[in-house]
Amino acid sequence: MSAGRFAPSPSADLHIGNLRTAVLAWLFARSTGRRFLMRVDDLDDRTFTDVANRQLDDLTAIGLTWDEPAEWQTQHSARYDGAIDVLFDRGLLYECYCSRKDIAQAPRAPHAPQGAYPGTCRDLTDAERSERRGRLGRPPALRLRTETLSHTVHDLLHGDYTGIVDDFVVRRGDGVAAYNLAVVVDDAAQGIDQVVRGDDLLPSSPRQAYLAALLGYPEPTYAHVALVLNSDGARLAKRDGAITLAEIGVERAIAQIADSLGYQASTVEDMLPQFDPSKLPRQPWIYRP
Ligand code: GLU
Numbered sequence: 001m002s003a004g005r006f007a008p009s010p011s012a013d014l015h016i017g018n019l020r021t022a023v024l025a026w027l028f029a030r031s032t033g034r035r036f037l038m039r040v041d042d043l044d045d046r047t048f049t050d051v052a053n054r055q056l057d058d059l060t061a062i063g064l065t066w067d068e069p070a071e072w073q074t075q076h077s078a079r080y081d082g083a084i085d086v087l088f089d090r091g092l093l094y095e096c097y098c099s100r101k102d103i104a105q106a107p108r109a110p111h112a113p114q115g116a117y118p119g120t121c122r123d124l125t126d127a128e129r130s131e132r133r134g135r136l137g138r139p140p141a142l143r144l145r146t147e148t149l150s151h152t153v154h155d156l157l158h159g160d161y162t163g164i165v166d167d168f169v170v171r172r173g174d175g176v177a178a179y180n181l182a183v184v185v186d187d188a189a190q191g192i193d194q195v196v197r198g199d200d201l202l203p204s205s206p207r208q209a210y211l212a213a214l215l216g217y218p219e220p221t222y223a224h225v226a227l228v229l230n231s232d233g234a235r236l237a238k239r240d241g242a243i244t245l246a247e248i249g250v251e252r253a254i255a256q257i258a259d260s261l262g263y264q265a266s267t268v269e270d271m272l273p274q275f276d277p278s279k280l281p282r283q284p285w286i287y288r289p
Contacts, residue, residue: 003067004029004194006059007039007183010052015236015243016287017198017228019062020257023268024225025196026064027275037190038070041183043176046074058245062254063268071190073182080177083185083215084142084170092214093170095140096121097132113149116166141178142171144211151206156223156277158199163206170211184208188217199224223277228260229284241289248289260285 006025008014014022029036038059040052056070087093098106098120106118122145124132133140144167152162170181177185187195195205202224209219230240242248248256251266258265261281265271 001035001191002032002193003035003037003191004032004196005037005039005187005190005192006064006066007041007186007197008052008055009041010045010048010055013051013244013246014055014058015228016245016248016253016256017236017243017285019058019245019253020228020260020285021196021198021225022059022064023062023257023271024223024261024280026268027271028194028196028223028277030272031275032194034194035067035191036065037068037192038066039186039190040070040072041179043073043179043182061245061250062257071186073177073186076182076186076189077177079185079189080171080182083181084177086215087144087170088142092145093142094122094124094145094167095129095133096143096167096169097136097140111149113164113166116149116164117143117168119167122167138173139175141169141173143167144170144214146210148210151210153205153209153219153222155202155205156221157280157282158202158224161202161205163203165207165210168207180204180207180211184211184215184217187220188212188215193218193220194223195220196223196225198227200227225280226282226284228287231286231288233284233286236287240287243287243289256287260287 004025006022026036106120108118146165146167148165150162151165152160155161168180169178172178205222212219230236236243245253263271263274
């Protein structure tokens with residue numbers, strides 16, 4: 001059965017922009033008869049259980065409902081290891097011994113896109129690999145051996161979007177699944193076929209869709225929604241004043257979100273009949289507390 005989702009990372013309390021994205025994800029799912037699921041993307045922030053629980057409480061407080069208990073990524077390492085084994089057995093992974101500095105300083109082929117892994121470890125000999133493994137003193141990261149430089153996804157709000165697909169990391173040097181792999185594996189495992197999230201993640205979607213195809217998963221429908229910015233055009237931060245639910249209050253936060261979308265609503269349920277993806281604002285919402 002099809003489903004949408006919201007997948008916050010528990011690095012900090014949700015701000016009004018995150019809450020608005022969550023409301024939009026819920027509206028997209030509910031307006032299309034999908035289930036709505038919640039996932040805590042805690043691989044990078046594994047000790048932040050309090051923050052994660054506060055995020056879930058805030059999402060409940062603004063009226064969002066989800067159809068199964070929230071999943072926590074740290075409880076699904078077997079799932080990620082399974083996908084990594086599949087890719088490994090197909091010869092699609094290689095060890096990478098590079099530090100960030102190595103990558104920044106590596107010579108780049110003239111056609112290599114900015115931000116792409118330069119391929120330093122892609123074609124090493126067995127002897128070079130064992131020499132580097134010994135020198136590294138920690139387990140290497142694993143990268144995907146890709147056969148393309150770019151991939152195009154279709155986004156409900158952005159149309160066709162073509163972005164870089166480089167040899168991205170699927171397992172980090174500390175043995176933890178990388179974000180791009182975990183998201184793809186979880187979305188497939190949870191039956192999620194609609195991915196609604198902030199448009200800062202649009203550039204990640206070609207990599208994720210490419211990986212999904214390699215693993216034989218269907219590509220989800222994407223909708224990357226415009227972010228909320230402060231009056232200087234920067235991402236919201238504490239110094240911008242009241243930005244979290246604790247500071248704003250539930251009623252006012254819902255009113256602000258409704259207003260930003262041009263709706264008359266005092267609950268998220270009120271927004272449902274007014275929701276029309278084709279009329280969503282394409283520009284960032286400039287938030288003034
Ligand atoms: N956890 C990610 C974030 O909060 C979002 C993952 C996703 O929506 O795919 O930035």
